[in-house]
Amino acid sequence: MALIVQKYGGTSVGSPERIMAVAEKVKRFRAAGHDMVVVVSAMSGETDRLIKLAKSVHAEPPARELDVAIATGEQVTIALLSMALEKIGCPARSYTGSQVHILTDNAYGKARILKIDETRMRDDLQQGRVVVVAGFQGVDEHGNITTLGRGGSDTTGVALAAALKADECQIYTDVDGVYTTDPRVVPQARRLDKITFEEMLEMASLGSKVLQIRSVEFAGKYKVPLRVLSSFEEGPGTLITYEENEMEAPLISGIAFNRDEAKITIRGVPDKPGIAAQILGDIGKGNINVDMIVQNVGADGTTDFTFTVHRADYKKALDILQRVAKDLKAREVTGDDKIVKISVVGVGMRSHAGIASQMFKTLADEGINIQMISTSEIKISVVVDEKYLELAVRALHSAFGLDKAPAA
Amino acid sequence: MALIVQKYGGTSVGSPERIMAVAEKVKRFRAAGHDMVVVVSAMSGETDRLIKLAKSVHAEPPARELDVAIATGEQVTIALLSMALEKIGCPARSYTGSQVHILTDNAYGKARILKIDETRMRDDLQQGRVVVVAGFQGVDEHGNITTLGRGGSDTTGVALAAALKADECQIYTDVDGVYTTDPRVVPQARRLDKITFEEMLEMASLGSKVLQIRSVEFAGKYKVPLRVLSSFEEGPGTLITYEENEMEAPLISGIAFNRDEAKITIRGVPDKPGIAAQILGDIGKGNINVDMIVQNVGADGTTDFTFTVHRADYKKALDILQRVAKDLKAREVTGDDKIVKISVVGVGMRSHAGIASQMFKTLADEGINIQMISTSEIKISVVVDEKYLELAVRALHSAFGLDKAPAA
Numbered sequence: 127m128a129l130i131v132q133k134y135g136g137t138s139v140g141s142p143e144r145i146m147a148v149a150e151k152v153k154r155f156r157a158a159g160h161d162m163v164v165v166v167s168a169m170s171g172e173t174d175r176l177i178k179l180a181k182s183v184h185a186e187p188p189a190r191e192l193d194v195a196i197a198t199g200e201q202v203t204i205a206l207l208s209m210a211l212e213k214i215g216c217p218a219r220s221y222t223g224s225q226v227h228i229l230t231d232n233a234y235g236k237a238r239i240l241k242i243d244e245t246r247m248r249d250d251l252q253q254g255r256v257v258v259v260a261g262f263q264g265v266d267e268h269g270n271i272t273t274l275g276r277g278g279s280d281t282t283g284v285a286l287a288a289a290l291k292a293d294e295c296q297i298y299t300d301v302d303g304v305y306t307t308d309p310r311v312v313p314q315a316r317r318l319d320k321i322t323f324e325e326m327l328e329m330a331s332l333g334s335k336v337l338q339i340r341s342v343e344f345a346g347k348y349k350v351p352l353r354v355l356s357s358f359e360e361g362p363g364t365l366i367t368y369e370e371n372e373m374e375a376p377l378i379s380g381i382a383f384n385r386d387e388a389k390i391t392i393r394g395v396p397d398k399p400g401i402a403a404q405i406l407g408d409i410g411k412g413n414i415n416v417d418m419i420v421q422n423v424g425a426d427g428t429t430d431f432t433f434t435v436h437r438a439d440y441k442k443a444l445d446i447l448q449r450v451a452k453d454l455k456a457r458e459v460t461g462d463d464k465i466v467k468i469s470v471v472g473v474g475m476r477s478h479a480g481i482a483s484q485m486f487k488t489l490a491d492e493g494i495n496i497q498m499i500s501t502s503e504i505k506i507s508v509v510v511d512e513k514y515l516e517l518a519v520r521a522l523h524s525a526f527g528l529d530k531a532p533a534a
Numbered sequence: 535m536a537l538i539v540q541k542y543g544g545t546s547v548g549s550p551e552r553i554m555a556v557a558e559k560v561k562r563f564r565a566a567g568h569d570m571v572v573v574v575s576a577m578s579g580e581t582d583r584l585i586k587l588a589k590s591v592h593a594e595p596p597a598r599e600l601d602v603a604i605a606t607g608e609q610v611t612i613a614l615l616s617m618a619l620e621k622i623g624c625p626a627r628s629y630t631g632s633q634v635h636i637l638t639d640n641a642y643g644k645a646r647i648l649k650i651d652e653t654r655m656r657d658d659l660q661q662g663r664v665v666v667v668a669g670f671q672g673v674d675e676h677g678n679i680t681t682l683g684r685g686g687s688d689t690t691g692v693a694l695a696a697a698l699k700a701d702e703c704q705i706y707t708d709v710d711g712v713y714t715t716d717p718r719v720v721p722q723a724r725r726l727d728k729i730t731f732e733e734m735l736e737m738a739s740l741g742s743k744v745l746q747i748r749s750v751e752f753a754g755k756y757k758v759p760l761r762v763l764s765s766f767e768e769g770p771g772t773l774i775t776y777e778e779n780e781m782e783a784p785l786i787s788g789i790a791f792n793r794d795e796a797k798i799t800i801r802g803v804p805d806k807p808g809i810a811a812q813i814l815g816d817i818g819k820g821n822i823n824v825d826m827i828v829q830n831v832g833a834d835g836t837t838d839f840t841f842t843v844h845r846a847d848y849k850k851a852l853d854i855l856q857r858v859a860k861d862l863k864a865r866e867v868t869g870d871d872k873i874v875k876i877s878v879v880g881v882g883m884r885s886h887a888g889i890a891s892q893m894f895k896t897l898a899d900e901g902i903n904i905q906m907i908s909t910s911e912i913k914i915s916v917v918v919d920e921k922y923l924e925l926a927v928r929a930l931h932s933a934f935g936l937d938k939a940p941a942a
Contacts, residue, residue: 142590176610182550184617191620194628195613198606202584205603209592212599220602224632225677269633 127159128293129251133261133283136170137300138357139203148298148357149210152256156216161251163290165261165283166207168199189234193263193273197223200260200279208258218256221246223263223271228282230264230272237264237272239281239344242289259286277338284341288348295345295352296363297337302356303364304329304336306528307381311519314529318364318379325379326366328471328505342366377481378472378526381519387417387467388440389432389498389509390447394457397429404454405431408446414439418467418500418507428457432498434509437463465497466515469507470522482506488525494518535567536701537659541669541691544578545708546765547611556706556765557618560664564624569659571698573669573691574615576607597642601671601681605631608668608687616666626664629654631671631679636690638672638680645672645680647689647752650697667694685746692749696756703753703760704771705745710764711772712737712744714936715789719927722937726772726787733787734760734774736879736913750774785889786880786934789927795825795875796848797840797906797917798855802865805837812862813839816854822847826875826908826915836865840906842917845871873905874923877915878930890914896933902926 132152139145148164156162176196180187187195204220211218226246230237247257261279264272274281280297287295303317304326321329323346327339336354345352345366355363395401402421409416418434435443440463451459475481485506489496494517498509510518523529540560547553556572564570584604588595595603612628619626634654638645655665669687672680682689688705695703710725712734717723729737731754735747744762753760753774763771803809810829817824826842843851848871859867883889893914897904902925906917918926931937 142587145591179550179610180614180617183553183614184621187617188620191613191616191628194616194630195610198609201606201609202587202603205599206588206591208599208602209588209595212596213592220599222602222679225679271630271633 127161129161129163129290130155130294130296131163131165131283131287131290131292132296132298133165133279134167134298134357135279135300136167136172138298139166139207140170142206144357145203145206145210146213149207149214149216151357152211153214153216156256163247163251163257163259163286163292164207165259165279165286166200166203167261167279168196169203172199172202190270193234194271197260197263197271197273200262204258204260208256211256211258216256217254218258219250220258220260222260223282224265224269226259228259228264228285230266230274232266232268232270232272234270234272236275237266239264239274239285242285244286244289247286247290274340277341280338280341281344284344284348284350284352287350287352288344293351295350297341297352297354298357299336299354300357301336301354302359302361303354305380307519307523308383311383311516312381312523312529314523316528316531317361319362320365320367321379322473323366323368324504325471325473328469328502329380329382377474378470378528379474380471381522381526381528382469382471383515383519384417384467385512385515386437387434387465387509388437388443388461388463389418389434389465390440390443390459390461391430391432392447392451392454392456392459393430394426394428395431395451395454397427401429401454402431405447405450406433408450409433409435409443412439412442412446414443414446418498418509420498420500434465434467434498462497464512465509466512467507467509468515468518468522469505470526471505473504475506476503484525485522488521489518492517492521535569537569537571537698538563539571539573539691539695539698539700539703540706541573541687541704542575542706542765543687543708544575544580546706547574547615548578550614552765553611553614553618554621557615557622557624559765560619561622561624564664571655571659571665571667571694571700572615573667573687573694574608574611575669575687576604577611580607580610598678601642602679605668605671605679605681608670612666612668616664619664619666624664625662626666627658628666628668630668631690632673632677634667636667636672636693638674638682640674640676640678640680642678642680644683645674647672647682647693650693652694652697655694655698683748685749688746688749689752692752692756692758692760695758695760696752701759703758705749705760705762706765707744707762708765709744709762710767710769711762713788715927715931716791719791719924720789720931720937722931724936724939725769727770728773728775729787730881731774731776732912733879733881736877736910737788737790785882786878786936787882788879789876789930789934789936790879791874791876791923791927792825793874793920793923794845795842795873795917796845796851796869796871797826797842797873798848798851798867798869799838799840800855800859800862800864800867801838802836803839803859803862805835809837809862810839813855813858814841816858817841817843817851820847820850820854822851822854826906826917828906828908842873842875842906870905872920873917874920875915875917876923876926876930877913878934879913881912883914884911892933893930896929897926900925900929 227243635651669690
């Protein structure tokens, strides 16, 4: 008998029929003797409906009140799922974030969880009830309703699992696990049975949008055993592990990519301390997130500085950079929003030389020019022209042996 | 400068445009220097939508979970109204029933308010904010969400006014006040500037469905000055007063009527103690509310017993009575669901004889047969054939001088 926290997203609870299906699934786990805590999102479309309603009253709704409105989406789902469970003879009780004291800071719309009081949930579990908790929401120290931001229900699930020291946190989504790469690009892509926490972090942030990145970080902090599964198909999903020293770690676990990038280069800026901070400071003040950053030292006491941003922020970032360039007396600012980022990810590469050169050779063999390179301990990313995306991903997937299942 | 509690129903907040109109109205009161607490219902149709959603999951939704679901309706409205107020430069803050500690018992779906903590509201008022509170909902001592039953937002408004010792509680509806009778039946019907609490109670329970009866009782208990006004038209509305000894109290304030009645008679039951209790006990167990009750003593040691029920409960009540009659060896059970109840209401009749005979003579002059009579201190009710409803109401309205405005 284990304590399992399950999280079901908006699509999984998108209709009364799907809610009944979730209830049946939860009941099967309960019947197998497990204590069950279930976190749910708002029914698909509901959060957008509420935001639209709010915007029809106020173009920029005050953050506190927007949270009051959108928190109702999950509140409806917890009630419906509890009803569904009761209907099939499975005692259940619903709780809002406030009712189980998911204490957060008061950053409305993007609050962070500070503490969870698990007493009430433990009482219910001991009395044989399924505990159904609203994802995405909490309450600050003054009793104000807060929300955790998009995808926050994943974080709620992981945080509850951490607070309850659950044996496993299962995140149900519309995919059946984490893949070596996007199957729409590479038909041979395979589901991974396991992936390390660090790899998952790199995969998630690079666009394999299976789990909200914050929930993965949270899971890593508390070493919560995290599994990604499909709501709609049976299967073991992908388990996120914390085993650092596995003997047979594969070199490369997957090929991630991101289509939404744009790059901006500022050339001929004085090569002296503080320049990078000055350039990125103004970008940060514009609320623009920067992804890759590369700096090359030039020959004449000046340097070139290139970074990538989300394609939606491209124009705004370019405008800011034009002003910065003027201040810095830089030579020129150029940009390109027709680029993509491709990364090979794997804990195995830590102890194996040659991954980078194999990656670059594979791309060169296909005639693909590399525009930027950035590396971490378990990841190598390159920026290439967007027209090469599919070709590059398929070539790398094959070159690193991901097309075929590993020897057991 | 006064402290005013306003309550707006579902129709008044039924769209973003109407919510903006409510905000403008509240702002005008605020600009006049008043402290404002505003109670709102769910947007019209929203509660029904949520109940339907719940029933699509569970035909008889567990009461606790149904309350969790439907309480979201008001929560959305408080957020939207606060946004609307902020938009027009009127600082506001929304609160759920739970957040202002509207403590209730735990009778889900029909909870009663036990206590309200007004500290937080007073703080906001002192800081110049409009306080926007969700009607219809509260929280029990264990933090479970409760609702007060249909029309409960009126009760929330009155309860907040009582807790805050407000100078006036204004209930905004889709009518502009309490009328001497239904203007659709008597075109000469007039809006009353004032009505006593006792009269309002009789008018409300007799079918002038302006205010939820519980909210009127609550207002009476705490002597809350209560005013009924229109959301859509300007006007003074009708003030409910507690002035017991007004010199010039009119004899009759209004003619109320109820189309939804049916009567059932059980004849020839033994005339001994406990019979009435036995008959009504079984009706009560069937969850059927009884309105008028009349008992005549017969000649042969038996009695006849007649009562009225809501027309929707007629068949069920008749079935129950057939069984009771058998047990009691009563002679027969008869019924009629083509009847209406008409009442004249007025505190003035307390000190004036002759109202009853004037009423009966008026009906007789029109050839209307009276089937049942029931009286209270400030009300005389008769049951007549439903075909006479309009004729009877018009005749009484005229006979008691209600067609013309009283001398000032």
